[in-house]
Amino acid sequence: MWSYEKKLMYPVKVSTCNPTLAKYLMEQYGGADGELAAALRYLNQRYTIPDKVIGLLTDIGTEEFAHLEMIATMIYKLTKDATPDQLREAGLAEHYVSHDSALFYNNAAGVPFTASYIQAKGDPIADLYEDIAAEEKARATYQWIIDQSDDPDLNDGLRFLREREIIHAQRFKEAVMLISDDRDQKKVF
Amino acid sequence: MSQQQNPFRRYYLPFRGRFDPCPPLGPKVFVVPPNVLTGFQPPDYPQFPPLEALQKGTLWEPFFDYYESPYRK
């Protein structure tokens, strides 16, 4: 089970009224390398992986939901007071006609989320390598969003999230080393 | 820290054809983050104090890599 804590993982701030940035952020909300995909990928892989890395997948998967809430907060703050005109100028008219300013699991190009963004091969090495690649792809995506954004407060939150990808990739690499190590193989099963 | 001194950046120069329409961007930069250059994290890694750790996005000093757009003036 999970239980909710009524706070964000990091104090999210946005300084400029610029709904175009909300459109870019949707890449990390409902995109292939976004936080939803990350959370679902790791939590789902837990059932078919050696016991010694289940804790890590659980904890990183849980953290991804906290990141998803941060991205949602950014999008919410950037769109909550935007008029239909402003949303149209931001390239969000197509989003508006279907959703008003409701959040939806789309990527930045408006493509809806699909489960085929994630993999579960049932092979521990293949799955952990996929996880490492997912973290590097998410890190790169944060870089490209920062390249497009001139909002210093928003970039501050995005830098936090980018740094988390580095830590997660490090831990997944360590997980590969842990399950590849043959020191435990003489133990009885 | 300037991009040139950042230990987590690498560069390559894309081949330039005679018919490339745009002026060249120069060397293309990419990131080699600290996790790629580190093996299993050794014990007693230096830590940031809590508030600074939150602001930087990691507790562990050697894993911190500040990102700024290489295109920003």
Next chain:
Amino acid sequence: MAKQLPKEYYVKLEAIQAIDFVIYELVLYLDTHQDDAQAIQQYNYYAAYSNRLKTDFEACYGPLRFGMPVQEQPPWAWAEAPWPWQV
């Protein structure tokens, strides 16, 4: 219209976010370094500290944590604004 939150709210909240962040980093570290006694000790220190900060915060600004004891008088503060994305 909800009340404006005092500056102190944000300072106290960030202090909690910082301590919980350290806890999260230690948890991920311990997930792959299960025999590091010093890290477990540090984790325990921050876990106790976080609990104190949250108890203090909750007395002023309402519940942060699910399933904790609350004031017996209505209204049911858990379901009250502000929510994390609103503040």
